[in-house]
Amino acid sequence: MIEVEHFTKRYGDFMAVDDLNLSIGEGEIYGFIGPNGAGKSTTIRFLATLLKPTSGEGRIAGHSVTNDPMAVRRVIGFMPDDFGVYDGMKVWEFLDFFAVAYEIPRLERRRIIGEVLQLLDLTHKRDDYVNGLSKGMKQRLCLAKTLVHNPPVLILDEPSAGLDPRARLEMKYLLNELRRMGKTILVSSHILSELADFCTSIGVIERGKLLASGSIQDIQKQLRSHRVLKVRILNENPSQFEYILKNHSSVKAPSVNTIERTLSAEFEGDGPAQADLLRQMMDAGAIVEAFDEEQISLEDVFMMITKGIVN
Amino acid sequence: MGMIRDNPVLSRELLVNLRSHRAFILQFVYAGLLATAVLLAWPQAGDGRIGASVSAARQLFDLFFYGQFILVALVAPTFAAGSITGEKERKTYELLLASPLKPSWILVGKLFSSLTYLILLLFSSLPMMILGYLLGGILLSEVARAYLVLILAAGTFGLVSVACSSFFSRTSSALVVSYLIILPIAIMGIYLASTDNFQLRNFVTLTLLPPWTLATWTIVVWLINLRLLRPPDVGSEGKDVMDEQEEQKYAIGVVIDRDLFPDKLFAPAKRTDLMPDGTNPVLDKELRSEIFSQGTLMLRVVIQVSMFLSIPLMAGFLFWRTMPGWYICYVLTFNLLVGPVFSAGSITQERERQTLNLLLTTLLTPGRIVRAKLMAALRVSTVLTLLLTEQVILAYVLVRDLQLQFLTIIPFFIIILASCLVTSSLGLMWSSLVRKTSVSIIATYLSLLLLFVAPFGVYQWALTIFPETPDNILRWIMTPSPYASALSVPIVGDRLTSTGSDISPIERPLAFAKVQIWVISLGISLLISLICHLVTLVAFRYKWWKARESV
Numbered sequence: 101m102i103e104v105e106h107f108t109k110r111y112g113d114f115m116a117v118d119d120l121n122l123s124i125g126e127g128e129i130y131g132f133i134g135p136n137g138a139g140k141s142t143t144i145r146f147l148a149t150l151l152k153p154t155s156g157e158g159r160i161a162g163h164s165v166t167n168d169p170m171a172v173r174r175v176i177g178f179m180p181d182d183f184g185v186y187d188g189m190k191v192w193e194f195l196d197f198f199a200v201a202y203e204i205p206r207l208e209r210r211r212i213i214g215e216v217l218q219l220l221d222l223t224h225k226r227d228d229y230v231n232g233l234s235k236g237m238k239q240r241l242c243l244a245k246t247l248v249h250n251p252p253v254l255i256l257d258e259p260s261a262g263l264d265p266r267a268r269l270e271m272k273y274l275l276n277e278l279r280r281m282g283k284t285i286l287v288s289s290h291i292l293s294e295l296a297d298f299c300t301s302i303g304v305i306e307r308g309k310l311l312a313s314g315s316i317q318d319i320q321k322q323l324r325s326h327r328v329l330k331v332r333i334l335n336e337n338p339s340q341f342e343y344i345l346k347n348h349s350s351v352k353a354p355s356v357n358t359i360e361r362t363l364s365a366e367f368e369g370d371g372p373a374q375a376d377l378l379r380q381m382m383d384a385g386a387i388v389e390a391f392d393e394e395q396i397s398l399e400d401v402f403m404m405i406t407k408g409i410v411n
Numbered sequence: 412m413g414m415i416r417d418n419p420v421l422s423r424e425l426l427v428n429l430r431s432h433r434a435f436i437l438q439f440v441y442a443g444l445l446a447t448a449v450l451l452a453w454p455q456a457g458d459g460r461i462g463a464s465v466s467a468a469r470q471l472f473d474l475f476f477y478g479q480f481i482l483v484a485l486v487a488p489t490f491a492a493g494s495i496t497g498e499k500e501r502k503t504y505e506l507l508l509a510s511p512l513k514p515s516w517i518l519v520g521k522l523f524s525s526l527t528y529l530i531l532l533l534f535s536s537l538p539m540m541i542l543g544y545l546l547g548g549i550l551l552s553e554v555a556r557a558y559l560v561l562i563l564a565a566g567t568f569g570l571v572s573v574a575c576s577s578f579f580s581r582t583s584s585a586l587v588v589s590y591l592i593i594l595p596i597a598i599m600g601i602y603l604a605s606t607d608n609f610q611l612r613n614f615v616t617l618t619l620l621p622p623w624t625l626a627t628w629t630i631v632v633w634l635i636n637l638r639l640l641r642p643p644d645v646g647s648e649g650k651d652v653m654d655e656q657e658e659q660k661y662a663i664g665v666v667i668d669r670d671l672f673p674d675k676l677f678a679p680a681k682r683t684d685l686m687p688d689g690t691n692p693v694l695d696k697e698l699r700s701e702i703f704s705q706g707t708l709m710l711r712v713v714i715q716v717s718m719f720l721s722i723p724l725m726a727g728f729l730f731w732r733t734m735p736g737w738y739i740c741y742v743l744t745f746n747l748l749v750g751p752v753f754s755a756g757s758i759t760q761e762r763e764r765q766t767l768n769l770l771l772t773t774l775l776t777p778g779r780i781v782r783a784k785l786m787a788a789l790r791v792s793t794v795l796t797l798l799l800t801e802q803v804i805l806a807y808v809l810v811r812d813l814q815l816q817f818l819t820i821i822p823f824f825i826i827i828l829a830s831c832l833v834t835s836s837l838g839l840m841w842s843s844l845v846r847k848t849s850v851s852i853i854a855t856y857l858s859l860l861l862l863f864v865a866p867f868g869v870y871q872w873a874l875t876i877f878p879e880t881p882d883n884i885l886r887w888i889m890t891p892s893p894y895a896s897a898l899s900v901p902i903v904g905d906r907l908t909s910t911g912s913d914i915s916p917i918e919r920p921l922a923f924a925k926v927q928i929w930v931i932s933l934g935i936s937l938l939i940s941l942i943c944h945l946v947t948l949v950a951f952r953y954k955w956w957k958a959r960e961s962v
């Protein structure tokens with residue numbers, strides 16, 4: 101549904117995005133993740149026909165982004181990361197304005213505006229002035245705006261930036277709901293945990309380069325093999341047990357912290373292998389206080405990916 | 412003194428303002444211009460007439476004084492009117508208000524920073540003034556007094572502009588209202604200063620002026636303080652949320668009612684239901700939402716002040732003397748001031764408010780957007796301008812001389828309408844060319860000044876440079892100016908009936924022309940507007956649609 105081929109954008113000498121390739125299938129939610137300044141918005145604005153690429157091509161629903169922007173605009177709903185609202189307009193007028201701009205006939209407009217307001221839980225704000233809305237409500241209003249022409253593709257640049265936790269959660273449900281409606285969604289964020297549970301695939305971008313891209317299972321599988329095991333012992337000298345870790349087939353790069361009396365290592369094995377390791381240590385006389393698999397947060401994953409540990 | 416020395420607002424602004432190259436270049440250009448004036452006016456060695464140098468000195472002095480006075484009136488608002496609205500537009504206003512700085516410190520910081528540069532400019536003329544003094548014929552006290560008046564004027568005009576800046580939320584509104592208040596004061600000041608009665612002049616400048624300016628300052632400062640201490644309800648992100656009905660309740664004087672004629676012409680009622688199919692949404696939005704989005708204060712002030720000024724002008728030029736051309740010049744000046752407000756910000760504001768992204772990803776073509784913006788701006792500025800022509804119609808009905816030549820009302824209206832088109836088109840053009848509304852507005856005013864006033868200057872200059880060229884060829888230079896057209900419509904009753912170049916260029920600049928005046932005016936205006944429109948389209952497409960570098 102969304103195709104990016106060799107997209108490159110250069111600002112003067114600065115390479116904002118460097119030879120980016122992407123392919124997003126129909127019905128997917130693609131999470132586009134990267135730290136500040138990675139080039140997410142640059143890529144997204146290119147897809148939204150707002151940016152001329154230095155080189156490369158994009159295609160949405162078969163329409164070329166550079167050669168046929170009008171056709172692309174018809175099929176996408178775009179929500180920029182930074183946007184303003186018009187002064188002196190009420191919520192329904194705002195939506196009506198964009199609906200007319202998308203050439204939707206009046207009869208349908210009435211129905212659609214009611215529907216999107218309901219979908220985004222803004223019905224009670226229908227007659228409020230838009231610039232009196234809170235940031236989160238503006239965010240929702242902008243999302244409502246992207247939906248008025250019922251586009252099959254949604255391109256959302258950090259839709260949940262500036263939202264409170266509850267609103268973030270709602271945004272998540274909302275995106276899931278939209279996916280159920282059959283929409284293809286490209287959504288960016290610099291917070292991975294926000295995307296991980298509902299994205300079907302993710303791409304990680306840093307300094308203009310796509311570091312990893314694929315279905316969320318693939319990436320998680322890669323990560324599973326990189327769990328860190330922590331063993332805390334009460335014995336005087338923890339390093340005497342280091343050899344057990346060194347010799348165990350599922351363990352990599354063990355290390356000892358004598359002050360905290362912990363041994364830690366990367367662990368690639370499964371459950372039985374873990375039990376085996378624990379038994380070996382007990383047999384050798386270790387008084388094990390804690391035997392833990394360190395939880396890798398999604399943020400850590402992100403750090404690992406952007407540092408090139410995983411790809 | 413501490414307020415000035417340790418004022419963070421002042422030091423930050425001064426740093427930003429004075430560090431720019433632009434400031435220095437401007438200073439150089441200004442000093443160069445002054446030097447040229449001195450050089451031209453300096454008495455030639457062979458000029459043996461007694462007193463030649465004295466009269467040259469007097470001329471030079473007058474030129475400097477009036478020139479700089481006008482400069483102050485025109486430039487002070489451009490520096491000061493954006494001082495607080497700029498903070499609002501950059502969304503730093505709340506930060507400033509929330510800081511522990513006292514309002515009076517903010518005010519002093521803003522005022523001094525916006526006026527320092529202007530006063531620097533004024534003082535760069537001091538060496539030239541001294542040269543003039545050396546020629547003889549001028550008292551040192553006169554030079555000192557001239558500077559006193561100039562500085563008082565700079566302070567007053569600056570304060571008025573800062574006050575406007577604190578009351579409005581957009582620089583464009585603040586600027587236009589500042590001009591509307593300042594220009595009449597400036598014209599009156601020039602009139603008073605030009606009396607030959609020394610006694611009166613001394614009385615006015617030394618006894619009357621300083622205390623009255625100080626009194627005015629106090630009141631204005633008090634007003635600004637009040638406004639800064641108790642800012643109106645600001646919505647999220649520091650924008651005023653205006654409720655029209657609420658605001659109108661407290662309005663003094665004119666109230667704008669969207670349902671009544673003539674208000675509904677420029678401010679059609681807000682929609683209560685969806686737009687009909689086929690509406691241009693941008694046009695609809697501009698007319699029904701944007702114009703009043705900042706409240707009706709600006710429009711009310713504009714309407715009231717212009718109506719108020721029109722009364723003596725109507726009495727003088729339409730009823731007492733039969734000189735409708737001069738009254739039309741006033742109408743044109745009003746249009747020059749007000750026209751750009753509605754167009755010069757219309758594209759830059761979309762960008763400043765970050766709505767351009769949203770607009771450009773819809774199916775609206777650049778052509779439709781630009782046309783809608785032009786139509787909206789044109790409609791509002793035309794209706795507001797035509798409000799001032801009621802008086803013209805009244806005069807044509809009541810005054811016998813005008814009744815007899817009622818057809819002359821047609822060229823007048825054509826000239827006014829053509830001027831409306833030009834002011835809006837030029838504003839929109841600048842709005843598409845530059846990034847900031849304030850820059851766009853000032854660029855528009857400058858180019859309008861060039862179009863309206865410069866032709867007269869160029870003509871005068873051409874007279875001395877090409878003395879052999881026949882006058883009625885040189886007078887073609889003045890045709891672009893709508894003022895020249897308005898003054899040239901032949902009116903019986905003020906002995907200005909005959910045609911030909913024997914009529915002085917002040918009385919009827921274009922009297923030489925064999926074609927109807929309005930044909931010239933309309934032709935030139937249409938040409939300029941067309942060019943502006945094309946430039947706008949190309950710029951809009953090229954900069955934001957084709958290049959799409961950094962919307």
Ligand SMILES: Nc1ncnc2c1ncn2[C@@H]1O[C@H](COP(=O)(O)OP(=O)(O)OP(=O)(O)O)[C@@H](O)[C@H]1O
Nearest residue numbers: 111116135136137138139140141142143290960961
């Ligand atoms: N108009 C521009 N001129 C010059 N450089 C630019 C321009 N726009 C973006 N950049 C640069 O390109 C890089 C990528 O910016 P981009 O906005 O795509 O980042 P991002 O991934 O969206 O970051 P964020 O998470 O902060 O939104 C940044 O380093 C930015 O400084």
Ligand SMILES: [Mg+2]
Nearest residue numbers: 140141181257
């Ligand atoms: Mg971004």
